[in-house]
C-alpha cells in the first residue's frame with residue numbers, strides 16, 4: 282500500500298511540476314464526474330417523488346433544472362477531460378523524458394549499459410517515460426472517480442435503505458481483491474516476458490534496418506529472421522494469453538456476481554415499493570444507482586489494472602532515476618597531482634564479466650607525456666579493450682590505470698574524457714549534416730553545436746575530407762542521410778565507408794588539442810594513397826603529443842616512439858621499430874610478411 286501511495290504521489294508531483302493549474306482542474310473535473318451520477322440519482326428520486334405527490338410545477342422545475350445542468354455537465358465532461366488529459370500527458374512526457382535521459386547520461390560506463398538486466402530495466406523505464414507517469418495519474422484519478430461514484434451512490438441510497446447502500450458499497454470488495462491478485466501475476470509476467478520482447482524487437486528491427494538490408498537480402502536471411510521474430514512473438518503472446526484467460530475467468534465471475542446482486546436489489550426494491558415501503562422516487566433512484574455502480578465498478582477495475590501496469594513501469598523509471606552514477610562520486614582532483622608522469626597501466630587484468638574469459642592478463646605499460654605509442658597484435662588480442670579502458674568506458678577488473686599518478690577511478694569521469702580525443706574502430710555515422718558530424722567531436726556537455734565552417738575546415742583538411750565536403754550539394758551543410766528528409770536543405774547524400782571514416786577522424790582531430798589522442802584503426806577503410814596522406818598528417822599531429830595508435834598496418838606504426846605488441850592479452854614485445862626488428866620476434870615476422878606484400882624496406886627506420 283505504501284508503495285502504491287508513493288508511486289501515485291510521485292506521478293502526481295511530476296504532473297504538478299509540469300502544469301499545476303491543469304492538474305488541479307483535471308483532479309476537480311474527475312471528482313466532479315464521479316459525483317455526478319449520484320447527484321443525478323438523488324435528483325431523479327426527488328423529482329419523481331414530487332410529481333407523484335402531485336407537487337406544483339414550481340416545486341418540480343428547480344429539480345428539472347438541476348437535472349438538466351447535471352446532464353449538461355455529464356455531456357461536456359468526457360471531451361473536456363480527454364483534452365485536459367492529453368495536454369497534461371504531453372507536458373508530463375517532456376519532463377519525464379528529460380529526467381530519464383539525463384539519468385541515462387549519468388551511466389558513463391559501457392559495462393553498465395551492456396548489462397542485460399540493466400537493458401531490460403532501461404527498456405521498461407523508456408516505456409514508462411513515453412506517457413507512463415500520466416497513465417499513473419489518469420488511472421489513479423480514474424479509480425478515485427469510481428470510488429466517488431460508488432460512495433456517492435451508496436450515500437444517495439442511505440435514505441432509501443441503509444442495507445442496500447452497504448450492499449452496493451460492499452459489491453466493490455470482490456472486484457478489488459480479484460484485481461489485486463491478478464496484478465501480482467501481471468507484474469511477474471511483465472518481467473518474465475521482457476527478454477523475449479527484446480529479442481522480438483531485435484529481429485523486427487533487423488528486418489527493416491538499412492545497414493542490415495544488404496546482408497539480409499543477399500544471404501536471403503529475411504525468412505529466417507521473420508521466423509525467429511514470430512517465434513519470440515508467439516512466446517510473448519502465449520504469456521499474455523494465459524494472463525488474459527485468468528482475467529477473463531475473474532471478470533466473468535465478477536460480472537455474474539454483480540448482475541445477480543443488481544437483479545436482487547431491483548427485485549427487492551420493486552417488492553418493497555409494491556408493499557408501500559418505498560416510494561416511486563426510491564425505485565427510480567435504486568435503478569439508477571445499481572446501473573451507475575455497475576458501470577463505475579467495471580470502469581474502476583479497468584483503471585485499477587492500468588494503474589498497476591503503468592505503476593510497475595513507473596517503478597522501473599523511478600528506480601533508474603534513483604540509481605547513483607555508475608562511475609562513483611570521484612573526489613574533485615580534476616587534474617595532475619603528482620607531476621606530469623603520463624599514463625601508466627599497472628598490472629591491468631580485465632574481463633567483460635565474471636563468466637567471460639580474461640581479455641587482458643597483467644598488462645603493465647607506461648605512456649610518458651608526449652610519447653606516441655602504437656599497439657599492434659592479432660584479432661582479439663585486446664587492443665580495442667585497452668583503448669576503452671584508457672577512456673574509462675570500463676574499469677580494470679584488477680590492477681590500475683594512473684594518469685599523472687592519479688587512478689582513473691579517482692578522477693571525475695567528465696574531466697578525464699575532456700582530456701581525451703578518440704577515433705574508435707566502430708566509429709559512428711550520424712545522420713546529421715557534415716558540419717554537425719564533425720562539430721559533435723567538441724561538445725563537452727553543451728546543448729548547442731558550433732558548426733562554424735572556419736573551425737571545421739582545418740580538421741577536415743587534415744583528415745583528407747575537406748574537398749569532398751565542399752563538392753557536396755550543400756557543402757558542409759549537406760545532410761548525410763537518405764532516410765531523414767529536411768525540406769530546408771538540398772537532398773541528403775550518403776558517403777562511402779572510407780569517407781565516413783575520414784569524417785570520424787576529422788571529428789577526433791577537432792578536439793586534437795586534448796592531452797591524449799587515441800586512434801583505433803583510423804585508416805582501415807582508406808585507399809592506399811589516402812592512408813599514406815592521412816598517416817603523414819596524423820604523424821605530424823601526434824608529434825610531441827601523447828597518443829595511442831592501434832593499427833594492423835605495421836607500416837603506419839614504424840615511427841611510433843614505442844610499439845607494444847599484444848598477444849593473448851599479454852605484452853609479448855615492446856620497443857621501437859628498429860629494436861623490434863632487430864629482436865626478430867613476432868613484430869619482425871609480421872612486418873616482413875606485410876612488407877613482402879607492399880614491397881617495403883624492413884630495414885628503413
Ligand SMILES: Nc1ncnc2c1ncn2[C@@H]1O[C@H](COP(=O)(O)OP(=O)(O)OP(=O)(O)O)[C@@H](O)[C@H]1O
Pocket residue numbers: 395633637640658659660661662663664665666667706
Ligand atoms: N563488449 C564486449 N563484451 C564481451 N566481450 C568482448 C566485448 N568486446 C570485446 N570482447 C572480447 O574481448 C576480446 C578482445 O577484443 P578486442 O576488441 O579488444 O580485440 P582487438 O585486439 O581490438 O581485435 P581486432 O584486431 O579484431 O580489432 C575478444 O575476444 C572479444 O570477443
